[in-house]
Amino acid sequence: MSEVHKLYPLAASQKMHYYTVSYCPNKAVLNIGTSLTIENDIDFDLLKESIYEAYDRSECMRIRFCKNENGDVMQYVVPKEERDIEFFEFGHWQFEDAENEMKKWTSVPFERFDSPMNRVVMISMPDGYKGIYLLVDHMTMDAQAIVMFFKDIIQIYCHKAYDIDYPKPLASFIKALEKDLKYEANSKALQKDREYWTEVLKQGEPMYADMTGDNLLERQREETNNPNLRAAVCGIQSCDAEIAQFHLEPNPSDWLVTFCEKNNISMATLLLMALRTYLQKVNNNQTDISVQNTVSRRATLAEKNSGGTRIHFFPCRTIVNLDETFLEGCYKIRDAQNAVFRHANFNPIEFMGMRSNYFHLDRGQSYEPISLTYQPLSMRSNDILPEVRYKSNWYTNGVAAQNIYLTVMHRSLDNGLDFCFEYKKDKYSYNDLEKMYYFITRILFEGVRNPYSTIEEIISNT
Numbered sequence: 001m002s003e004v005h006k007l008y009p010l011a012a013s014q015k016m017h018y019y020t021v022s023y024c025p026n027k028a029v030l031n032i033g034t035s036l037t038i039e040n041d042i043d044f045d046l047l048k049e050s051i052y053e054a055y056d057r058s059e060c061m062r063i064r065f066c067k068n069e070n071g072d073v074m075q076y077v078v079p080k081e082e083r084d085i086e087f088f089e090f091g092h093w094q095f096e097d098a099e100n101e102m103k104k105w106t107s108v109p110f111e112r113f114d115s116p117m118n119r120v121v122m123i124s125m126p127d128g129y130k131g132i133y134l135l136v137d138h139m140t141m142d143a144q145a146i147v148m149f150f151k152d153i154i155q156i157y158c159h160k161a162y163d164i165d166y167p168k169p170l171a172s173f174i175k176a177l178e179k180d181l182k183y184e185a186n187s188k189a190l191q192k193d194r195e196y197w198t199e200v201l202k203q204g205e206p207m208y209a210d211m212t213g214d215n216l217l218e219r220q221r222e223e224t225n226n227p228n229l230r231a232a233v234c235g236i237q238s239c240d241a242e243i244a245q246f247h248l249e250p251n252p253s254d255w256l257v258t259f260c261e262k263n264n265i266s267m268a269t270l271l272l273m274a275l276r277t278y279l280q281k282v283n284n285n286q287t288d289i290s291v292q293n294t295v296s297r298r299a300t301l302a303e304k305n306s307g308g309t310r311i312h313f314f315p316c317r318t319i320v321n322l323d324e325t326f327l328e329g330c331y332k333i334r335d336a337q338n339a340v341f342r343h344a345n346f347n348p349i350e351f352m353g354m355r356s357n358y359f360h361l362d363r364g365q366s367y368e369p370i371s372l373t374y375q376p377l378s379m380r381s382n383d384i385l386p387e388v389r390y391k392s393n394w395y396t397n398g399v400a401a402q403n404i405y406l407t408v409m410h411r412s413l414d415n416g417l418d419f420c421f422e423y424k425k426d427k428y429s430y431n432d433l434e435k436m437y438y439f440i441t442r443i444l445f446e447g448v449r450n451p452y453s454t455i456e457e458i459i460s461n462t
Contacts, residue, residue: 033106037131213282
């Protein structure tokens with residue numbers, strides 16, 4: 001089938017995910033399961049038409065993968081999606097059972113080659129809300145692309161049902177891909193970015209700080225008889241994972257947003273500051289902290305609206321002394337992240353390889369105990385019809401490639417913040433995550449109320 005379509009290589013962001021699925025025994029590791037439901041009644045025939053139309057408008061939802069004659073993984077886009085859109089009635093189920101059923105759907109891996117990489121199911125929930133369950137493969141979509149696809153379906157539906165304006169066309173995934181591939185073909189921009197990341201390595205070796213403060217690094221220093229060891233082996237044999245989700249109320253969430261606006265920093269910067277301060281607190285006031293941060297490469301309008309997966313992971317390393325203020329720490333992170341953003345098109349896998357070689361790391365050694373994603377987009381009701389109430393949900397696929405992956409996003413109903421920890425069950429417990437959330441939010445509020453307090457004071461007061 002694939003030979004009749006134009007084939008394209010994988011972009012660096014897709015290669016990163018393919019590397020993950022290649023080495024993880026559970027192939028559902030790239031599955032992302034979500035749902036969007038609304039309080040209003042829905043004409044499911046009209047919704048089905050809208051979903052098909054959204055498929056036509058979104059190239060990334062029609063991606064297929066294949067291997068060429070050399071065994072390289074390639075991709076192509078089929079002209080039309082004609083699979084049946086399923087419907088599932090949960091109306092008479094217990095809500096917890098309905099949630100568990102969608103978790104089961106999320107744990108079923110896709111056939112990797114010459115096969116659709118998503119599944120859409122129209123759902124009717126026990127609470128009367130109705131809408132869509134969406135399962136996608138991370139090689140084809142990230143969180144922003146998912147939100148964009150949901151929004152496109154709802155806007156098309158509202159155009160048909162309520163005669164609101166038809167949504168503007170989406171940007172081309174293929175054109176965005178071609179731009180990425182041109183950059184990766186040893187362009188001058190690529191060479192400049194490689195020089196930047198080489199200079200980052202020359203700044204010195206980071207140091208691992210575990211989320212539980214359990215002296216993992218000290219134990220491994222004793223085991224290896226190397227008191228100068230700075231990287232820790234933190235990989236766990238099992239990939240079995242669970243999600244712990246905590247909800248921050250709208251008012252305190254607004255305090256954080258206001259603080260960011262007042263001090264000209266991003267929410268991601270503030271969250272990184274809270275994370276690194278927590279790590280500093282539980283690791284004997286260690287000042288050198290590194291956290292893996294997600295960079296969404298969507299600077300232009302075309303990149304924002306092209307779908308696909310455009311996230312790259314890079315470490316955010318900062319050295320913040322105890323006598324520096326909370327706000328000074330925020331500014332250090334902001335400056336570090338601004339530099340990363342300018343060079344974020346670089347292949348993260350290549351950088352990790354460069355870092356391993358430069359610091360002579362053994363397999364499994366790392367400096368970052370946690371990865372952070374801040375998702376600024378939410379499906380707000382006032383985007384389309386002000387009187388319509390929405391709910392959105394994310395479902396675990398039961399497997400994780402990283403020990404802890406924290407996603408922070410705004411709720412659709414009230415714009416409060418949700419903290420969603422995906423964690424490996426044999427490394428952490430729910431109580432560990434609850435404790436982390438408790439202290440991270442305490443640090444956030446203490447820092448926002450007293451931005452000129454020193455880190456030593458912040459740690460002491462939390």
